Amino acid sequence: MKTIVIIGGSKGIGGAILKNQLNTHKVVNISRTKPTISHENLTHYSCDVLVDELPDLSELDSLIYCPGSINLKPFSRLKIEEFQSDFEINVLGAIKAIQKYLPQLKKKNGATILLFSTVATKLGMPFHTSIASAKSAVEGLVKSLGAELAPKIRINAIAPTITNTTLAEKILRNDAMKEAIAERHPLKKYLIPQEVADMADFLISEKSGSMSGQIISLDCGIVTFKS
Numbered sequence: 020m021k022t023i024v025i026i027g028g029s030k031g032i033g034g035a036i037l038k039n040q041l042n043t044h045k046v047v048n049i050s051r052t053k054p055t056i057s058h059e060n061l062t063h064y065s066c067d068v069l070v071d072e073l074p075d076l077s078e079l080d081s082l083i084y085c086p087g088s089i090n091l092k093p094f095s096r097l098k099i100e101e102f103q104s105d106f107e108i109n110v111l112g113a114i115k116a117i118q119k120y121l122p123q124l125k126k127k128n129g130a131t132i133l134l135f136s137t138v139a140t141k142l143g144m145p146f147h148t149s150i151a152s153a154k155s156a157v158e159g160l161v162k163s164l165g166a167e168l169a170p171k172i173r174i175n176a177i178a179p180t181i182t183n184t185t186l187a188e189k190i191l192r193n194d195a196m197k198e199a200i201a202e203r204h205p206l207k208k209y210l211i212p213q214e215v216a217d218m219a220d221f222l223i224s225e226k227s228g229s230m231s232g233q234i235i236s237l238d239c240g241i242v243t244f245k246s
Contacts, residue, residue, distance in 0.1 A: 020045055020060075021080035023223065026068055026116050029054045031184035032135070033085035035212035036219045037061070047076060049116075068112045073119045081223040082120050083133045084113040088153075089186055091146040102149050109153040110160065117164070124172050131223045134161055136178035136234055142242045154178075158234050165232030173231040175222045180238045182210040205240030 021044045028037035028048040040046050041058045048054055049064045064074045068086060088105050090097075113134055124130040136154040139147040157176060165174045181187050181200060191197050191209075201208050218237060221227055236242055 022047065022076075022078055023081045023083065024049065024076065024079045024120065025083045025085060026050065026112070027085035028083075031085070031186055032179070032182060032212045032215045032219075033083070035216035036083060036085070039213075039216045039220050044080075047079070049073065068116060069107055073116060076120065076123060078126065079120055079123050080127050080129070081131045081133065082116060082124065083219060083223065084116050085135060086112055087135055087137075087186065088150060089190070090149050091190075092149070093146055094148045097149055102152065105149045105153040106156065109150070110156045113157065113160065121172075129225060129228070130172045132164075132172060132174040133219055133222055134174070134176040136161075136176045138178055138180045138236060138238045138242050140178065140234075141236070142238075161234065162232045169231055173227070175227070175230060175233045175235060177215060177218055177222070178234050178236045178238070179210050179215050180204065180241055182212060182215060184212055203241065204238075205244040208239050210237060210239065 023040045023044045024047045025033055025037055027033040027050050029050040029052045034054060037046055037048055037054060041060050045060050047062045049066050051065065051067050053063050053065065066073060086108050088108050090101055090105055117132060134157050136157050137150060139151040140155045140158055161174050161176045168174060181190060183191055191200065215237060218235060
């Protein structure tokens with residue numbers, strides 16, 4: 020039974036990933052809030068990844084870093100501190116977690132790291148300068164670190180379009196907004212957390228054993244197709 024460490028697995032996409040893994044793996048969740056579910060395979064550590072020392076773990080096979088932000092403002096209204104905050108939670112937090120647990124990952128055969136980007140790194144979207152900048156750094160980290168850690172450790176990222184989570188509740192705040200956002204996507208839908216969790220399951224499994232340094236778009240066609 021493998022050990023999966025999830026940073027930010029109490030809700031949203033992280034929560035869906037956690038639920039996906041519990042029946043077949045040991046799951047260590049590290050987040051500020053405790054998951055609403057309990058399971059014999061689940062261990063929780065209450066921790067703010069940006070402030071607190073991460074817990075010492077004896078072993079792990081996969082590290083998944085889920086924290087992110089949606090800070091949508093006109094460029095002229097964004098403060099430097101907001102760019103710094105988005106960079107810290109999306110990039111520096113991931114770096115901190117990887118550096119902490121890399122020695123344990125190196126001891127395992129087939130170890131994996133999974134990070135998260137966004138469709139906004141490839142599709143120019145108004146009001147996304149801060150998050151697109153931070154997530155572009157995540158993509159650079161994935162590619163550079165993937166080359167550095169090969170062949171021992173694989174690292175990939177998922178770049179989802181808008182997903183129906185509490186993080187996106189201001190955007191998906193009513194039926195009219197939901198319908199408008201779905202209509203913008205060629206597949207006439209947006210994501211639910213389970214779809215992202217299923218892709219995460221694939222990317223940390225042996226089924227994706229030939230993939231590293233990849234940014235996998237779950238975009239409902241919005242980047243790939245001309246609508």
